[in-house]
Amino acid sequence: MNPKNILIVGTNNTTRSFMAEAVLNRLCEERELSDTKIVSRGIVVLFPEPVNPRAAQAAGDAGYKMKEFQAAKLTAADVEDADLILTVTPEEKERILADYTEELGDKDKLFTISEAAGEPVGIPNPYGKEPEDYANCFITIRRMCEKCFENKILNR
Numbered sequence: 001m002n003p004k005n006i007l008i009v010g011t012n013n014t015t016r017s018f019m020a021e022a023v024l025n026r027l028c029e030e031r032e033l034s035d036t037k038i039v040s041r042g043i044v045v046l047f048p049e050p051v052n053p054r055a056a057q058a059a060g061d062a063g064y065k066m067k068e069f070q071a072a073k074l075t076a077a078d079v080e081d082a083d084l085i086l087t088v089t090p091e092e093k094e095r096i097l098a099d100y101t102e103e104l105g106d107k108d109k110l111f112t113i114s115e116a117a118g119e120p121v122g123i124p125n126p127y128g129k130e131p132e133d134y135a136n137c138f139i140t141i142r143r144m145c146e147k148c149f150e151n152k153i154l155n156r
Contacts, residue, residue, distance in 0.1 A: 003036070003082075003083035003084035003109075004035055004036055004037060004083050005036075005037050005039075005081055005082050005083045005084075006024060006036060006037070006038045006039075006082065006083065006084045006085075006086065007038075007039055007040070007041065007078055007079070007081075007082035007084070007085045007086070008020045008021050008024070008038065008039070008040040008041070008085075008086050008087075008088070008113075009040070009041055009042070009043060009074055009085060009086070009087045009088065009092050009096065010040065010041075010042050010043070010087070010088040010089075010092065011042055011043055011044055011088070011089070011092065012042045012043075012044050012045055012071060013040055013041055013042025013045055013071035013072060013073075014042070014049060014050070014051050014052045014055065014071050015051070015052045015054075015055040015125075015126065015127060015134075015137075016055075016088045016123055016125070016126075016137065016141065017040040017041070017042065017088055018040055018051045018052075018055055018059075018069060018071075019055055019058070019059055019137065019138050019141045020040065020086065020088070020113060020141050020145060021038055021039065021040035022059050022064050022066070023064075023138075023141055023142045023145045024038045024145050024148075025038050026064065027145055027146065027149060031149070039072075039078070040072075041072050041073060041074040041075070041078050042071050042072065042073060042074060043073075043074050043092055043095055045071045045072060045073035045074075048070040048071055048072065049070065049071050050069060050070060050071075051066070051069045051071075052127070052134075054126070054131055054134040055126075055134055055137075055138075056069075057131060057134065058131070058134040058135045058137065058138040059138055061135060062135075062138055062139075062142070074096075076100060076103045077103075079096060079100040079103040079104055080103040080104075080105070082109065083109060084109050084111075084153070085104075085109055085110045085111070086111055086112070086113045086116055086148070087110070087111070087112050087113070088112070088113060088122075088123055089112065089122055089123070090112055090122065092112075093110060093111070093112050096110060097110070111153065113141070113144050113145070113148070114144060116144075116147075116148045116151065116153040117143075117144035117145070117147035117148050117151065117153075118147060118151050119144055119147065123137065123140055123141055123144065124136070124137055124140065125137075
């Protein structure tokens with residue numbers, strides 16, 4: 001069974017979680033999983049803001065068409081409605097476990113992206129760094145998202 005509602009959670013939803021959403025949308029498209037809905041949210045979003053320009057550039061340079069995007073804050077309904085939740089960092093996973101216990105229900109639907117990919121190291125934070133750091137981050141996210149499919153996390 002494929003998870004129908006996949007939620008990606010980052011800190012502010014303008015860089016890494018946005019990149020993961022773009023990659024997973026493309027991977028689902030390529031696998032003809034048209035009934036899969038992927039959204040990303042941030043734990044610390046004070047107001048809607050566009051994606052980080054360097055993150056958009058890294059994704060665009062990798063051939064991803066960028067849609068209009070506004071950061072959105074994680075809600076209890078997001079957690080409750082998700083069949084699978086992937087967080088960018090372990091800290092975000094812990095925050096969901098602490099703040100959304102009731103809405104989460106099944107803890108087996110919550111992973112970091114690196115856990116789901118079977119990778120021992122997390123996704124580096126490129127914030128405030130050079131464009132090549134954003135490009136490398138995008139490459140890392142794409143590799144990990146591909147491994148999520150290989151590891152049957154996204155098609156379990």
